[in-house]
Amino acid sequence: YSDWYGFQSQVRFSQKNIWHWRDWTIESLNADIGYDSMVVQLLAGDESLPFDPDHLRATGFLVRNRNTDSREQWIRDTIEHTSKALFGITMACAQCHDHPYDPITQEEYYKYRNIFEPVSVNIDNAGGGPNGNDIAGVARIFDQNRNAKTTFYIRGNDKTPDEDREIIPGVPVSLGEWSEPEEVTLPALARIPLLREPVARQVLARYESEIETLQIKLAHATEIKNLLAIRLSNPDFRLFEDSTNLLSITKVLTGDVMMQGDWSLTDGVASHDSANADNESWLDIPVIVSAPAYLSLQVDVAETTENAYVGVIVDTKDDLQHIEGCHIQLNGDQSGLHVFNGYEGSRNALANLHRSFEVGDTTHLKLELVIEDKLINIYLNNTLLQTYQSGSIENIQSVRLITRGAVVQIPHLELRDCSESPAIVPPDEFAKVVPKISINDMRPLYEEFGDILLSQSKLNLAIKQLELVAHKAADKADRYRYLAVPDSNDEAAVTAHREAHEELAKTVQGHQRKLALLKAELALQKARVDLRVKQLPSASTAEQQSDIEKAIDSSKTALENALKNKTNAEQKLTEPATPQYQGLIGSYGSSSGRRLSLANWLVSDSHPLTARIAINHIWLRHFNQPIVDSVFDFGLNGSTPTHPALLDFLASELKSPTYDFNPTSQKWDKTNESASSWSLKHIHRLIVTSNTYQLAYLSNKKNAAIDNDNRWLWHRPTHRMDAEVVRDSVLFLAGELDTTIGGASFPSEHGMHVKRRSMYFHQSPEEQMDFLKVFDGVDPAECYRRHTSVVPHQSLALFNSELVIVQSRILAHQLNTELPADDDFIIALFEHMLSRPPTKQEHR
Known part of the structure; x- marks a missing residue:
């Protein structure tokens, strides 16, 4: 058994929620459902019992080995390990030539491969649960293409396919005949995961969680709109009325304040008295503040040289030496906002976050940073310049003031933790409305950003709420349609069922038409904003201008389509209702039946190896040594059994029990009222109540001289606990x-x-x-x-x-x-x- 693994949250091997297969295995062993039933469900639970979702978990046996990097390798591994595990034959080498030891031809290898050719992996979760959590989703196998064909490769080389040879599903003839597969029609519960209660409950919980999240976002959008409006109308706005100037605190003035350059601290004012443009000057102020946090920095600029700047760095002093910072370049070609971060002493410019604008004759700057975990908003003189996703910030342990080429005074520095985080503007929405170009050119859009964010937040919430209503209606209609089907011979009941379903269908359609209109309205709003953004003036070359014009034309086309879609959606609302609707999403069609034929062949009375393989593994676990040492190779190159008669007896007893344990006499009696066929508990009981199993671990020199390896089990084999x-x-x-x-x-x-x-x-x-x-x-x-x-x-x-x-x-x-x-x-x-x-x- 292995859980999924890969790169971070990306699955590369197996599948998430493979633990459902582990649980199925434990439950099946505890319930003693029979080894034959287990084999059938492991290989074809989706085909043998498609009406019982619990048995889908069993197919995790085939999911476990999945390799997302190479389907070819996954199928080859599936061939190798199903044959080794279930009937003890090594088939891998037969992909290139006939088997060197066992009577298996190369063509039989490809016939066996054809059984698994249609398969793919899915997880029945209908999108998962709240916050990405997924408990109900079952990792399972299904036939993606029931008519999938297998190509025969000459000498096993995929560059030399035999295009004329047709491969049909099959097994090695030497191991017995099998029945040709028949297509399996799947019932609704197998085709539509959402009809299963655990999945349905999880999806409803996800909808409710998403609605709650959007309600919080709407509240934030309202707060952001009001906040931005106040900042734009009042240049003297302060986020917090009460503030403490860190530069005035005695602890800072007398503490371990580190600096480089011409800095001084006098009466709560930090001054940099040189316009030296050669090196960056800095002043470190130790402080401990937890995020979410707010930082405000007032700067008075007295003198500058070329490419002068002033800014601030927050230092977490964590194991990664993570910093986040920004500076305002006061003049030169790159004037405006520059953002950077750093790890382990490095500083990395985030060029995509640069905001170009002219500072001009402005000598008084107020720079603000609002920090919440991985989000940072940057304001300059109450104008939101940038919002972006940073590295995780839990604590700030130092603030560094930086400048180059400027004589400045910093009369006020505030850093505080916020028990309730100020409204953080989300980066994605901001970037779409206020693109990364000159802030002077985008002023009209900037002023409208709050209104756009609020409008779209309202629409997003309304859409999700109506999606839930429509989903519940579709769920009700589909459950009635598929799970309340009357007797086909009762014409009156069939008619009543159809009419009742049509009414339910019309209700669903009504909700879905309203939902389509809301989505069309949202798409139209986004298209209008996108076009306005594309039409903003920008300095560009002739070649760049050509690309810009193409982008504008594309946005105009998108806007025209959005207008048409909204008009069509409005028209649909006025039309009479019909019973046409989009039902619950189905994932599967019919199945090929190939794996079911393989499973039935393996547990048939005529198959010579399945029971023996199982017995050998059981014996190995009890005695720490198997009867056949080559546990996965019962072929001609494998080991001979140490006790062939014992192996045959136990294999026969597994398939058709003839003994029953008498608790009174504490002996085994031959009886017709024995355990169920293929009962693993029966075999375990037979072994652990045997004299051999109950032997002592004690050694005996005389016996050891004859059989030092304990081949004949004259004492209990010793082994360490697992x-x-x-x-x-x-x-x-x-x-x-x-x-x-x-x-x-x-x-x-x-x-x-x-x-x-x-x-x-x-x-x-x-x-x-x-x-x-x-x-x-x-x-x-x-x-x-x-x-x-x-x-x-x-x-x-x-x-x-x-x-x-x-x-x-x-x-x-x-x-x-x-x-x-x-x-x-x-x-x-x-x-x-x-x-x-x-x-x-x-x-x-």
Whole structure:
């Protein structure tokens, strides 16, 4: 088993929510549904039981190996591992030539491949839940193209296809005949994930969450509009009436203030007294403020040289040495706002955020930064210059004033944390309305930005609210249409059902027509703004002007189309309602039935290997050594069984049980009233109640001289606990293990304090719990047999691990409270941990 992994949140291997397959496996084993049923559902749960969504989880068996970088590699791996895992034959080498050992031709390899050719991977979540959370979505297999064909490659080279050879689905003839596949028609519950209750509930929760988010955005838009209007009308506006000048605080003046250049601090005023243009001068002021934060800087410019600037840097002093800053260039070709950030001592100019404008004769500047987590708004003299997404800022620990080529005085510096963040203007909306050109040219749009933002925020909210209404209506109509179907022989009921559905359909159509009009209105607003932005004057070359004219023509066409769409939407509202509507989105058509034929072939009475493979793996887990050492190769090149008769007997008993355990006599009786066929619990019970399984671990020199490798099982094979059992046992013995079954995987780094069983933590080649790795936790690349070791650092982990120390103290406290006497404590401890009393020597 492996959870998904890839790059950051991008899936490259497997699929998100693959844990549903893990849960299906656990539930199926607990319910003892039969190994034959498990095989069928693993390969073709979507075809065998398409009306039961729970069984879709089983197909995660095929999803687990998906490689998004190469479908070809995924299909090849699927061929290799389904054959190894389910019928113990290595088929990979037959893609280039006939199998060198086993009676499998190259064409049979491609026939087997053709079974999996149609498949693809999906996740049934209908878009997921609130805030990107997705619990209901099931990672599953489906036939994307049920008629998919397979190309035969000569010598396995994809550059030499045999175009004339037709490949049909099939299996190696030497392993028995199989039935030709038949197309599987999927019922509504299988075709339309939204009809399933868990998915439906999750989608409704997402709509409600999105509406709540848009309501907050509307409130912010209202606040932003009012704030921008006040700033534009009142040059002396102050965001906060009360303010503290950091430059006047004694702690700063007498503290560790670092500076470079001709800076001085007098009576709460920071002055830079040189217009030296060679180097940047700076003044560092230590301060600790948590985000969201507000910074205000007043600057009086007395003298400048060419390309002079003044600005500010906020320093987080975190592990990445992250800074964010800006400066106003007071003159020169690049006058205006410049934004930059930096990590680990570097400073990176963010050229795309540059705002060009002339400062002119202005000598008094007020520069403001509003900071909230990863968003920063920059104002100059109450005009919003820029809004952008920065790196994460949790704390500001230093403010650096910077200047070059200017004599300036800074009479006021304010930095404060804001318990309630001031309204932050979102960068995407601002960039669309107020593009990255000269601020003087875009003044009309800037003044209208608040109105545009508010109008579009209202429309976005109204659209989402109506989407929810329309979705609920479509859900009601489709559930009635597909899940309340009357008997086709009852004509009156069929007619009544059709008429009732038509009324529901008309209701849906009415909502969808209104929704189309709202969306058309929003698109029209955006098209108008886009055209106005494109038509703004700008300095450009002849070649650039040609591109600008093309962009303007494109925007004009988009505006014309938007007008037509709105007119059509308005016209539709006046037309009589019809029962035509867009129903719930369906994901699937019919399926090829190829995988179902393969699964039925594998569990048929005539198949010689499926049961034997399963028995060999079960035996391996109980005795730490298999009956056939080559666990995935039962072919001619594989190992011979150590106990062939035992393997045959157990395989036969798995398929058709003939023995039943008598609890009274504690013996196995041959009876017709035995366990169900393919019962794994029956086999486990048969093995663990056998004399062989109950042998002691004790060695015997005489027997060891004859069979030192214990091939004939004359004593119980010794083996170390699996890593997961070690961790879970530590928690269980202290009474702390959380035995809840099922659910999404926890991050592996939580393994020391989250007390769920080890199987419920994220496990992939890139992410594994450190404690489990010490004890050879399961390797996702080892599909058939676990490597185990016994090394010194495992003992050290048991002595020093935080998990073991904490749980040991809990257990010791429990037993000491109940049994304060030393003798009683020692006996109880041995019995609790080892299920036996201590020996006399141990007791001493």
